[in-house]
Amino acid sequence: MKKKIVLLLAAVMAVGMLAGCGKKGNAPASGAVPAEASGQELAVPEGLAGTKVAWVTIQSDAWHHQTAVKAQELLAANGFTCDLFDTNGDDAKGLECLEQIRTAGDYGLVIYACNVTQLDAFKQLMDKGTSVVMYANDFEDNHGVVSTWVCSEYDLGYLVAEKAAQELPENANVVLLRGIEGWSGSVMRGKGFHAALEDAGRDDITILDEKFQKFQKADAMTCMEDWITAYGDKINGVVSENDDMALGAIEALRGAGMTADAGHVLVYGIDGLYQGCKGIKEGSIQASAYQDSNDYAEAALERIQKLVSGEMKPGDCEDLTFDAAYIDSSNVDEFLTYYEKAGMAQ
Known part of the structure:
Protein backbone atom coordinates (compact mmCIF):
# COMPACT_ATOMS: atom_id res chain seq x y z
CA MET A 1 0.00 0.00 0.00
CA LYS A 2 1.42 3.33 -0.94
CA LYS A 3 1.71 6.06 1.61
CA LYS A 4 1.31 9.79 1.01
CA ILE A 5 3.76 11.45 3.32
CA VAL A 6 4.34 15.03 4.24
CA LEU A 7 7.68 15.44 5.93
CA LEU A 8 8.24 18.40 8.24
CA LEU A 9 11.86 18.28 9.37
CA ALA A 10 13.18 21.00 11.61
CA ALA A 11 16.34 22.74 10.41
CA VAL A 12 19.04 23.47 12.98
CA MET A 13 19.78 27.19 13.08
CA ALA A 14 23.09 28.79 14.08
CA VAL A 15 21.84 29.63 17.57
CA GLY A 16 20.55 26.10 18.12
CA MET A 17 16.86 26.99 17.71
CA LEU A 18 14.62 24.64 15.70
CA ALA A 19 12.22 25.80 13.00
CA GLY A 20 9.79 23.45 11.18
CA CYS A 21 9.92 23.12 7.40
CA GLY A 22 7.82 20.97 5.07
CA LYS A 23 9.02 18.63 2.36
CA LYS A 24 8.11 15.20 1.02
CA GLY A 25 9.92 12.12 2.23
CA ASN A 26 9.92 8.39 1.64
CA ALA A 27 7.43 5.90 3.03
CA PRO A 28 8.52 3.92 6.11
CA ALA A 29 10.40 0.80 5.00
CA SER A 30 9.86 -2.66 6.45
CA GLY A 31 12.42 -5.46 6.57
CA ALA A 32 15.16 -3.54 8.39
CA VAL A 33 18.00 -5.65 9.79
CA PRO A 34 17.35 -6.35 13.50
CA ALA A 35 19.74 -4.60 15.85
CA GLU A 36 20.74 -7.90 17.46
CA ALA A 37 21.71 -9.33 14.07
CA SER A 38 23.85 -6.32 13.23
CA GLY A 39 26.14 -6.94 16.18
CA GLN A 40 25.82 -3.31 17.26
CA GLU A 41 24.67 -2.19 20.69
CA LEU A 42 22.00 0.47 20.85
CA ALA A 43 23.60 3.60 22.22
CA VAL A 44 21.61 6.63 23.35
CA PRO A 45 22.80 9.60 21.31
CA GLU A 46 23.33 12.97 22.97
CA GLY A 47 20.03 14.78 23.45
CA LEU A 48 17.88 11.64 23.21
CA ALA A 49 16.22 10.35 26.39
CA GLY A 50 16.56 6.67 25.49
CA THR A 51 15.91 3.91 22.98
CA LYS A 52 12.62 2.66 24.46
CA VAL A 53 9.25 3.37 22.85
CA ALA A 54 6.01 4.10 24.75
CA TRP A 55 2.71 3.44 22.96
CA VAL A 56 -0.14 5.21 24.73
CA THR A 57 -3.72 4.53 23.67
CA ILE A 58 -7.06 3.04 24.70
CA GLN A 59 -6.17 -0.65 24.73
CA SER A 60 -9.81 -1.79 24.85
CA ASP A 61 -10.33 -0.39 21.34
CA ALA A 62 -9.78 -3.29 18.94
CA TRP A 63 -8.00 -1.35 16.19
CA HIS A 64 -5.80 0.67 18.57
CA HIS A 65 -4.81 -2.45 20.52
CA GLN A 66 -4.04 -4.36 17.33
CA THR A 67 -1.90 -1.47 16.08
CA ALA A 68 -0.01 -1.16 19.37
CA VAL A 69 0.70 -4.90 19.49
CA LYS A 70 1.88 -4.99 15.86
CA ALA A 71 4.27 -2.13 16.63
CA GLN A 72 5.48 -3.80 19.80
CA GLU A 73 6.25 -7.02 17.90
CA LEU A 74 8.05 -5.27 15.04
CA LEU A 75 10.11 -3.10 17.38
CA ALA A 76 11.07 -6.12 19.51
CA ALA A 77 12.18 -7.98 16.38
CA ASN A 78 14.51 -5.07 15.65
CA GLY A 79 16.00 -4.77 19.13
CA PHE A 80 13.76 -2.10 20.68
CA THR A 81 11.53 -2.25 23.73
CA CYS A 82 7.97 -0.94 23.32
CA ASP A 83 5.84 -0.57 26.45
CA LEU A 84 2.06 -0.30 26.10
CA PHE A 85 0.18 2.22 28.24
CA ASP A 86 -3.63 2.25 28.61
CA THR A 87 -5.56 5.53 28.78
CA ASN A 88 -8.84 3.66 29.36
CA GLY A 89 -10.39 6.24 27.06
CA ASP A 90 -9.83 8.91 29.73
CA ASP A 91 -7.92 12.09 28.79
CA ALA A 92 -6.86 12.60 32.42
CA LYS A 93 -5.50 9.05 32.54
CA GLY A 94 -3.64 9.75 29.30
CA LEU A 95 -1.99 12.73 30.97
CA GLU A 96 -0.97 10.52 33.90
CA CYS A 97 0.63 8.08 31.47
CA LEU A 98 2.64 10.89 29.88
CA GLU A 99 3.84 12.06 33.31
CA GLN A 100 4.86 8.50 34.19
CA ILE A 101 6.83 8.29 30.96
CA ARG A 102 8.50 11.66 31.55
CA THR A 103 9.45 10.67 35.11
CA ALA A 104 10.97 7.39 33.90
CA GLY A 105 13.22 9.41 31.61
CA ASP A 106 14.35 6.54 29.40
CA TYR A 107 11.87 6.71 26.52
CA GLY A 108 13.18 8.06 23.25
CA LEU A 109 9.80 7.99 21.51
CA VAL A 110 6.18 8.35 22.63
CA ILE A 111 3.33 7.48 20.28
CA TYR A 112 0.05 8.75 21.64
CA ALA A 113 -3.67 8.67 20.82
CA CYS A 114 -6.33 10.47 22.82
CA ASN A 115 -9.17 12.93 22.24
CA VAL A 116 -7.21 16.03 23.30
CA THR A 117 -3.79 17.24 22.23
CA GLN A 118 -1.93 17.29 25.62
CA LEU A 119 0.44 19.78 24.00
CA ASP A 120 1.97 21.08 27.25
CA ALA A 121 2.85 17.54 28.33
CA PHE A 122 4.27 16.82 24.88
CA LYS A 123 6.54 19.89 25.14
CA GLN A 124 7.78 18.76 28.56
CA LEU A 125 8.69 15.38 27.11
CA MET A 126 10.54 16.95 24.19
CA ASP A 127 12.42 19.25 26.57
CA LYS A 128 13.69 16.07 28.25
CA GLY A 129 14.83 14.57 24.93
CA THR A 130 11.79 12.44 24.01
CA SER A 131 10.34 12.53 20.50
CA VAL A 132 6.53 12.65 20.36
CA VAL A 133 4.03 11.46 17.77
CA MET A 134 0.26 11.85 18.00
CA TYR A 135 -1.54 9.35 15.80
CA ALA A 136 -5.12 8.79 14.64
CA ASN A 137 -5.97 12.38 15.59
CA ASP A 138 -5.13 15.55 13.71
CA PHE A 139 -5.04 18.69 15.85
CA GLU A 140 -4.00 21.93 14.23
CA ASP A 141 -2.26 23.05 17.44
CA ASN A 142 0.13 20.11 17.10
CA HIS A 143 1.34 21.08 13.63
CA GLY A 144 5.00 22.00 13.61
CA VAL A 145 5.36 21.02 17.28
CA VAL A 146 4.89 17.24 17.35
CA SER A 147 4.40 14.75 14.55
CA THR A 148 0.94 13.69 13.37
CA TRP A 149 0.37 10.24 11.85
CA VAL A 150 -3.04 9.50 10.37
CA CYS A 151 -4.81 7.48 7.77
CA SER A 152 -7.06 9.93 5.95
CA GLU A 153 -10.27 9.86 7.96
CA ASP A 292 -3.34 -0.76 7.99
CA SER A 293 -1.86 -1.22 11.47
CA ASN A 294 1.41 -2.25 9.83
CA ASP A 295 1.82 1.25 8.37
CA TYR A 296 1.98 2.69 11.90
CA ALA A 297 4.23 -0.10 13.17
CA GLU A 298 6.72 0.42 10.34
CA ALA A 299 6.66 4.18 10.85
CA ALA A 300 7.44 3.71 14.56
CA LEU A 301 10.41 1.50 13.75
CA GLU A 302 11.75 3.96 11.20
CA ARG A 303 11.35 6.88 13.63
CA ILE A 304 13.24 5.28 16.52
CA GLN A 305 15.97 4.13 14.13
CA LYS A 306 16.35 7.70 12.84
CA LEU A 307 16.49 9.03 16.39
CA VAL A 308 19.15 6.54 17.45
CA SER A 309 21.22 7.14 14.32
CA GLY A 310 21.02 10.91 14.84
CA GLU A 311 19.25 11.45 11.50
CA MET A 312 16.39 13.00 13.47
CA LYS A 313 16.30 14.93 16.73
CA PRO A 314 13.57 14.72 19.38
CA GLY A 315 12.14 18.10 18.35
CA ASP A 316 11.84 17.24 14.64
CA CYS A 317 8.39 16.77 13.12
CA GLU A 318 7.49 14.18 10.50
CA ASP A 319 3.80 14.17 9.57
CA LEU A 320 2.59 11.02 7.78
CA THR A 321 -0.70 10.31 6.02
CA PHE A 322 -1.38 6.69 5.10
CA ASP A 323 -3.71 5.58 2.34
CA ALA A 324 -7.08 3.99 3.07
CA ALA A 325 -8.37 0.94 1.22
CA TYR A 326 -11.56 -1.06 1.33
CA ILE A 327 -12.40 -4.70 1.94
CA ASP A 328 -15.33 -6.44 0.29
CA SER A 329 -16.20 -9.95 -0.84
CA SER A 330 -13.54 -9.79 -3.59
CA ASN A 331 -10.58 -9.60 -1.18
CA VAL A 332 -11.89 -10.51 2.28
CA ASP A 333 -10.36 -14.00 2.21
CA GLU A 334 -6.89 -12.44 2.03
CA PHE A 335 -7.55 -10.44 5.18
CA LEU A 336 -9.08 -13.37 7.07
CA THR A 337 -6.02 -15.47 6.23
CA TYR A 338 -3.72 -12.66 7.35
CA TYR A 339 -5.50 -12.31 10.71
CA GLU A 340 -5.51 -16.06 11.30
CA LYS A 341 -1.81 -16.45 10.50
CA ALA A 342 -0.97 -13.45 12.70
CA GLY A 343 -2.93 -14.90 15.62
CA MET A 344 -5.44 -12.04 15.52
CA ALA A 345 -8.54 -14.10 14.67
CA GLN A 346 -10.64 -13.03 17.64
Missing part, protein backbone atom coordinates in the same frame (compact mmCIF):
# COMPACT_ATOMS: atom_id res chain seq x y z
CA TYR A 154 -12.04 11.60 5.10
CA ASP A 155 -10.98 8.84 2.71
CA LEU A 156 -12.13 6.13 5.13
CA GLY A 157 -15.61 7.67 5.20
CA TYR A 158 -15.60 8.38 1.47
CA LEU A 159 -14.63 4.85 0.44
CA VAL A 160 -17.45 3.05 2.25
CA ALA A 161 -20.09 5.61 1.25
CA GLU A 162 -18.88 5.42 -2.35
CA LYS A 163 -19.31 1.64 -2.22
CA ALA A 164 -22.75 2.08 -0.69
CA ALA A 165 -23.75 4.51 -3.44
CA GLN A 166 -22.83 1.87 -6.04
CA GLU A 167 -24.91 -0.84 -4.39
CA LEU A 168 -27.93 0.77 -2.74
CA PRO A 169 -31.21 0.46 -4.65
CA GLU A 170 -32.95 3.38 -6.33
CA ASN A 171 -34.63 5.80 -3.90
CA ALA A 172 -32.76 4.19 -0.99
CA ASN A 173 -33.15 5.38 2.59
CA VAL A 174 -30.05 5.19 4.81
CA VAL A 175 -29.08 5.86 8.41
CA LEU A 176 -25.59 6.94 9.53
CA LEU A 177 -23.97 5.62 12.70
CA ARG A 178 -21.47 8.27 13.75
CA GLY A 179 -18.62 7.96 16.23
CA ILE A 180 -17.71 10.68 18.76
CA GLU A 181 -19.24 14.10 18.26
CA GLY A 182 -16.54 16.76 17.83
CA TRP A 183 -13.67 14.26 17.43
CA SER A 184 -11.65 15.17 14.35
CA GLY A 185 -11.88 11.66 12.92
CA SER A 186 -15.65 11.58 13.17
CA VAL A 187 -15.91 15.04 11.63
CA MET A 188 -13.84 13.96 8.63
CA ARG A 189 -15.49 10.55 8.23
CA GLY A 190 -18.87 12.27 8.23
CA LYS A 191 -17.71 14.71 5.56
CA GLY A 192 -16.47 11.76 3.52
CA PHE A 193 -19.85 10.02 3.83
CA HIS A 194 -21.80 13.02 2.58
CA ALA A 195 -19.31 13.92 -0.17
CA ALA A 196 -19.28 10.40 -1.62
CA LEU A 197 -23.06 10.25 -1.85
CA GLU A 198 -23.12 13.68 -3.48
CA ASP A 199 -20.28 12.89 -5.91
CA ALA A 200 -22.00 9.68 -6.95
CA GLY A 201 -24.96 11.73 -8.15
CA ARG A 202 -27.29 9.73 -5.93
CA ASP A 203 -29.80 12.50 -5.29
CA ASP A 204 -32.37 9.76 -4.85
CA ILE A 205 -30.73 8.57 -1.60
CA THR A 206 -32.37 9.97 1.52
CA ILE A 207 -30.51 10.12 4.86
CA LEU A 208 -33.23 9.35 7.39
CA ASP A 209 -31.10 10.11 10.44
CA GLU A 210 -27.55 10.15 11.81
CA LYS A 211 -26.55 9.80 15.45
CA PHE A 212 -23.30 9.69 17.42
CA GLN A 213 -22.83 6.42 19.34
CA LYS A 214 -19.20 6.75 20.55
CA PHE A 215 -18.07 3.74 18.47
CA GLN A 216 -19.85 1.40 20.91
CA LYS A 217 -21.53 -1.78 19.64
CA ALA A 218 -24.19 -1.91 22.37
CA ASP A 219 -25.16 1.73 21.89
CA ALA A 220 -25.39 1.23 18.13
CA MET A 221 -27.64 -1.79 18.62
CA THR A 222 -30.03 0.25 20.77
CA CYS A 223 -29.94 3.12 18.28
CA MET A 224 -30.71 0.73 15.42
CA GLU A 225 -33.64 -0.73 17.34
CA ASP A 226 -35.02 2.78 17.72
CA TRP A 227 -34.61 3.42 13.99
CA ILE A 228 -36.35 0.15 13.16
CA THR A 229 -39.26 1.20 15.37
CA ALA A 230 -39.37 4.63 13.68
CA TYR A 231 -38.77 3.65 10.05
CA GLY A 232 -39.23 -0.11 9.77
CA ASP A 233 -38.66 -1.60 6.33
CA LYS A 234 -38.09 1.85 4.81
CA ILE A 235 -34.42 1.47 5.81
CA ASN A 236 -32.27 0.18 2.93
CA GLY A 237 -28.77 0.89 4.24
CA VAL A 238 -26.60 1.56 7.29
CA VAL A 239 -23.28 3.39 6.95
CA SER A 240 -21.21 3.17 10.14
CA GLU A 241 -18.02 4.89 11.30
CA ASN A 242 -16.64 1.59 12.58
CA ASP A 243 -17.26 -2.12 12.30
CA ASP A 244 -18.26 -2.56 15.95
CA MET A 245 -21.23 -0.24 15.52
CA ALA A 246 -22.06 -1.94 12.22
CA LEU A 247 -22.12 -5.29 14.05
CA GLY A 248 -24.38 -3.82 16.73
CA ALA A 249 -26.75 -2.58 14.03
CA ILE A 250 -26.72 -6.04 12.44
CA GLU A 251 -27.80 -7.67 15.71
CA ALA A 252 -30.78 -5.32 15.87
CA LEU A 253 -31.57 -5.92 12.20
CA ARG A 254 -31.38 -9.68 12.65
CA GLY A 255 -33.86 -9.43 15.48
CA ALA A 256 -36.23 -7.75 13.04
CA GLY A 257 -35.40 -10.09 10.13
CA MET A 258 -33.95 -7.22 8.09
CA THR A 259 -30.26 -8.03 7.51
CA ALA A 260 -28.49 -8.08 4.15
CA ASP A 261 -27.90 -11.83 4.43
CA ALA A 262 -31.69 -12.11 4.49
CA GLY A 263 -31.86 -9.95 1.35
CA HIS A 264 -32.68 -6.67 3.06
CA VAL A 265 -30.58 -3.86 4.61
CA LEU A 266 -27.05 -3.26 3.29
CA VAL A 267 -24.46 -2.42 5.99
CA TYR A 268 -21.06 -0.73 5.63
CA GLY A 269 -18.33 -0.19 8.24
CA ILE A 270 -14.81 1.09 8.85
CA ASP A 271 -11.69 -0.63 10.33
CA GLY A 272 -11.63 -3.99 8.56
CA LEU A 273 -10.76 -5.91 11.71
CA TYR A 274 -11.30 -9.66 12.02
CA GLN A 275 -14.93 -9.54 13.18
CA GLY A 276 -15.80 -7.05 10.47
CA CYS A 277 -14.15 -9.27 7.86
CA LYS A 278 -16.14 -12.23 9.16
CA GLY A 279 -19.28 -10.15 8.64
CA ILE A 280 -18.23 -9.45 5.05
CA LYS A 281 -17.54 -13.15 4.47
CA GLU A 282 -20.97 -14.04 5.88
CA GLY A 283 -22.66 -11.36 3.79
CA SER A 284 -24.04 -9.27 6.67
CA ILE A 285 -21.55 -6.45 5.96
CA GLN A 286 -21.00 -5.38 2.35
CA ALA A 287 -17.69 -3.53 2.74
CA SER A 288 -15.38 -1.91 5.28
CA ALA A 289 -12.73 0.79 4.85
CA TYR A 290 -9.33 -0.24 6.16
CA GLN A 291 -6.35 1.50 7.72
